[in-house]
Amino acid sequence: MIGEDAILEVLSDWNLWGSFDVPLKSRRIYLGILKEFLGGREAVVVKGVRRAGKSSLTILLLKHLQELGWITVKDALIVNLEDPRFPSTLSSEDLLRIYQVYLKKLSPSSNHVVVLDEVQVVKGWERFVRYLLEAKGVKVVVTGSSSKLMGEEYASSLTGRHVDVEVFPLSFHEYLEFKGLALTGELDAVRERHRVEFLLDEYVYLGGFPEVVLAESRVRKAELLRRYFEDIIVKDVVKRYRVKHVHKLEELAKIFLTNVSMLQSLNRIRKTLNLSLDTVERFSKYLETARLVFFIPRFGFSLKQRILTPKKVYAIDTGLASTLGFRTAENYGQYMENVVAVELLRRKTWNPRIEIYYWRDHQQREVDFLLKEGGAVKHLIQVCYASDRDEVPRREERSLMKAMEELHLKHATIITKSYQEEREEQGLTVRFIPIWRWILQEAFSPNQPTKTKSMC
Numbered sequence: 527m528i529g530e531d532a533i534l535e536v537l538s539d540w541n542l543w544g545s546f547d548v549p550l551k552s553r554r555i556y557l558g559i560l561k562e563f564l565g566g567r568e569a570v571v572v573k574g575v576r577r578a579g580k581s582s583l584t585i586l587l588l589k590h591l592q593e594l595g596w597i598t599v600k601d602a603l604i605v606n607l608e609d610p611r612f613p614s615t616l617s618s619e620d621l622l623r624i625y626q627v628y629l630k631k632l633s634p635s636s637n638h639v640v641v642l643d644e645v646q647v648v649k650g651w652e653r654f655v656r657y658l659l660e661a662k663g664v665k666v667v668v669t670g671s672s673s674k675l676m677g678e679e680y681a682s683s684l685t686g687r688h689v690d691v692e693v694f695p696l697s698f699h700e701y702l703e704f705k706g707l708a709l710t711g712e713l714d715a716v717r718e719r720h721r722v723e724f725l726l727d728e729y730v731y732l733g734g735f736p737e738v739v740l741a742e743s744r745v746r747k748a749e750l751l752r753r754y755f756e757d758i759i760v761k762d763v764v765k766r767y768r769v770k771h772v773h774k775l776e777e778l779a780k781i782f783l784t785n786v787s788m789l790q791s792l793n794r795i796r797k798t799l800n801l802s803l804d805t806v807e808r809f810s811k812y813l814e815t816a817r818l819v820f821f822i823p824r825f826g827f828s829l830k831q832r833i834l835t836p837k838k839v840y841a842i843d844t845g846l847a848s849t850l851g852f853r854t855a856e857n858y859g860q861y862m863e864n865v866v867a868v869e870l871l872r873r874k875t876w877n878p879r880i881e882i883y884y885w886r887d888h889q890q891r892e893v894d895f896l897l898k899e900g901g902a903v904k905h906l907i908q909v910c911y912a913s914d915r916d917e918v919p920r921r922e923e924r925s926l927m928k929a930m931e932e933l934h935l936k937h938a939t940i941i942t943k944s945y946q947e948e949r950e951e952q953g954l955t956v957r958f959i960p961i962w963r964w965i966l967q968e969a970f971s972p973n974q975p976t977k978t979k980s981m982c
Contacts, residue, residue, distance in 0.1 A: 556583050579693060580670075597639060607648055616647065655687075700734070869965055
């Protein structure tokens with residue numbers, strides 16, 4: 527391990543009491559959640575796809591706590607464990623040494639906060655976190671983007687001593703704020719509708735990774751997205767699971783990104799890639815655990831039916847799909863559905879009781895999303911690229927009506943490009959709503975998770 531002065535030099539470059547001074551854009555909902563969880567006695571585990579903004583969020587959190595007067599600038603320690611000046615192999619004993627240097631040089635109060643950034647690179651980090659929590663009574667935040675944290679392999683080591691926060695790329699509401707359009711309510715959104723719709727088209731194709739959103743040129747955006755893809759494949763999958771068939775893994779990932787919002791037959795993919803079905807299933811699980819993609823199963827009343835039928839695949843960010851997949855003008859509808867799927871997954875993190883499926887009957891009629899909560903089917907959502915009534919395919923409505931009848935639902939939603947109406951037929955009500963309005967209505971909801979607790 528490097529000496530005390532060298533440790534302090536590294537820490538100084540990443541801490542607010544040192545030389546770190548990078549302007550960051552706020553993400554208020556996550557800040558509210560992190561403040562609430564930090565008020566408890568558990569470690570806060572901030573995880574999610576690589577480059578979603580986890581490290582920036584922790585810095586914003588510490589700045590905000592200082593503004594509130596909960597801590598002083600010296601009461602926050604950030605340890606960037608991927609700094610190349612640290613040894614390539616770190617242990618829990620090394621973490622203790624770093625922490626002791628901080629205590630000696632900064633003399634923080636007992637109310638300090640320790641942030642371990644990219645903690646998955648340290649073997650046995652859980653032991654050090656338990657020491658901080660139990661022996662020192664310290665507030666602890668850990669971040670990580672590898673499949674180890676996404677796979678929750680730490681759960682047994684920190685049983686009952688951690689709460690998880692999954693960070694996604696920017697929601698559309700956050701995207702608008704990053705673009706300088708701060709909307710305080712639905713009336714603002716209606717007034718700015720043309721700009722909102724223009725920015726929605728950008729969002730659907732380029733996604734919401736913060737650095738990509740802030741990049742000036744399309745060339746730079748595409749370069750960043752390709753690099754993110756490579757980092758996820760290499761750092762979060764190949765190294766983590768010791769994958770030998772790297773080229774096949776990349777091909778599988780690109781097949782998924784090309785076919786977002788579509789049913790996936792792993793048996794057909796197995797033949798295309800000349801791999802065993804077991805290998806394709808394992809690779810698919812690795813990619814899902816690393817959060818490059820995720821899968822939504824078919825709704826069925828039996829577990830066997832849900833497991834054995836094909837799943838629909840979605841990218842965690844549509845920018846990855848449009849950059850790494852095979853993109854055509856007809857993809858917009860697929861990307862619209864993908865945006866809705868990610869938004870539903872994000873909302874599921876606020877309410878884990880929600881289950882997300884697609885619905886399909888024996889006549890191949892299909893509804894894109896079925897939401898179940900507490901054992902009951904709550905809602906059906908169809909996504910359709912339509913700007914007026916004539917562009918809504920009749921088959922989409924028929925499938926939705928059939929599912930409503932079968933599941934005894936009186937209301938359902940069709941999310942459109944820009945068409946809005948409410949129609950009633952045979953006692954069943956279908957609401958057509960533009961995608962921008964559907965997303966932003968939830969953002970303006972008073973039920974958003976922003977409650978906070980004191981750290982005392």
